[in-house]
Amino acid sequence: MQALVCQSAAAPALFSAEGMVGVIFLLTVVLVFTGALIAVNAQRLVRAVAGLAVCFTGLAGVYYFLLSPFLAMMQLLIYVGAVSILIAFGIMMATPEEKRVTGMKSRSLLAGPLAFSTGALMFAALTVLGLKTEWQVFPRQGTGDIKAVGMALLTTHSMVFELISIVLLMAIIGALVLAQRGRN
Amino acid sequence: MQLLNLYNCLSTYLVIGALLFSFGVYGMLARRTVIGMLISSEFILAAASTKFMAFNRFLAPDPAVGQIFTLFIMAIAAAEAAIAISIMIAVYRNFKTIDTDELVDLQG
Known part of the structure; x- marks a missing residue:
């Protein structure tokens, strides 16, 4: 496909240094999606916050692969260290003891299949948009x-x-x- | 093994961002508590930062701009989380719940 912007076309072997880097990248992506699934689908709010922390840890790895170790450190400090803890405090302070669950079954139609189809439609549209666009690469000017x-x-x-x-x-x-x- | 070369491709990161965004939209609609919606909104912001970082790595002429954008998004997200949590605490004091189905004053 023309639109794919890849830096190096040659696929590395599994047991080389580049292959190991690829395996680590796949592991970070798995971490991101496991955390996101837990955070969106967990019944208990505390588990959702734990999933958020897991997802943001994986996202810090993704930022590292995007050649920005500084942003990876900031992600760990701000999101995993501060925002997740803040939300955990919010759960402790603003939720009654027996109701710390987020039951997914709501009475309204919007919260059920309509929400899922909206999310799926968003994903399909954004993916098609990202894969089909002819991205134009500009020459580098800074480091x-x-x-x-x-x-x-x-x-x-x-x-x-x-x-x-x-x-x-x-x-x-x-x-x-x-x-x-x-x-x- | 083309799978192991995925981290060098722009489209991988775009798909990651799209999936995070759709998770956020789904959670925003499906969650019944305000804290669950706040968590989902964090996903939407994270998807935006991921896409900024991906374009910054592969396409942008000056690779510092995308990192600065992501830093600003992080600052906005931290401020938003702090404000949302304090609003939630104020709402909880008045209503004794943060369930969105019960946060109603009027009938209907």
């Missing part, structure tokens, strides 16, 4: 290492960098105000 990321963050994208810090500050203040409101 993309962590030094280049830091330079671009403080020169080209400095406005967004300032704005994101304001967004985070507002999020902290808003979370404090919201969580305090119902308490009397």
